[in-house]
Amino acid sequence: MKLYHGSNIAVSKSEILVSDRRLDFGTGFYFTTSSEQAQNWSELTVKRKGTGTPTVSIYEFDNQDLSGLKCLKFPRADKEWLRFVTANRKNENIQNDYDLIIGPVANDRTMPVISLYxxxxxxxxxxxxxxxxxxxxxxxxxxxxxxxxxxxxxKAVTK
Structure with missing residues (x-):
């Protein structure tokens, strides 16, 4: 399957960077299966950093071969997902040893609802x-x- 990563630069080598940003699933390298969502992320990154060009880096991932990986999957936005996202967004230092976490994204459209929660x-x-x-x-x-x-x-694609 194809996975897309939006940024202000081409990212041909994925790596985990520790960030002070409070993200849904904590520290990690984020992808989506939606090229449109990745494009939106790339444009947002350029605006936030004030530099670079909106760029979507495309990767192949065999989602049938998760051997050796400890995975956490949230098939839908439910209470368990909401609690996990909340703890990460509030920087409550969730300690987990998952290699890969998959689930819905709380994006700019959803943040007003999440904020009210x-x-x-x-x-x-x-x-x-x-x-x-x-x-x-x-x-x-x-x-x-x-x-x-x-x-x-x-490959990487610039807008």
């Missing part, structure tokens, strides 16, 4: 109810060198 205005049930119609895209987060070894760089 953080503020205690929405409970879990209301938050999930409001998120489900938003057609959440997916994200694949490679968190270890072992997981990154499963990726094959194909």
């Amino acid at each position: 953080f503020a205690g205005i929405y409970d879990e049930d209301e938050t999930i109810k409001r998120l489900l119609p938003q057609m959440l895209r997916d994200q694949y987060v490679f968190r270890t060198e072992l997981a990154l070894q499963k990726l094959i760089f194909v």
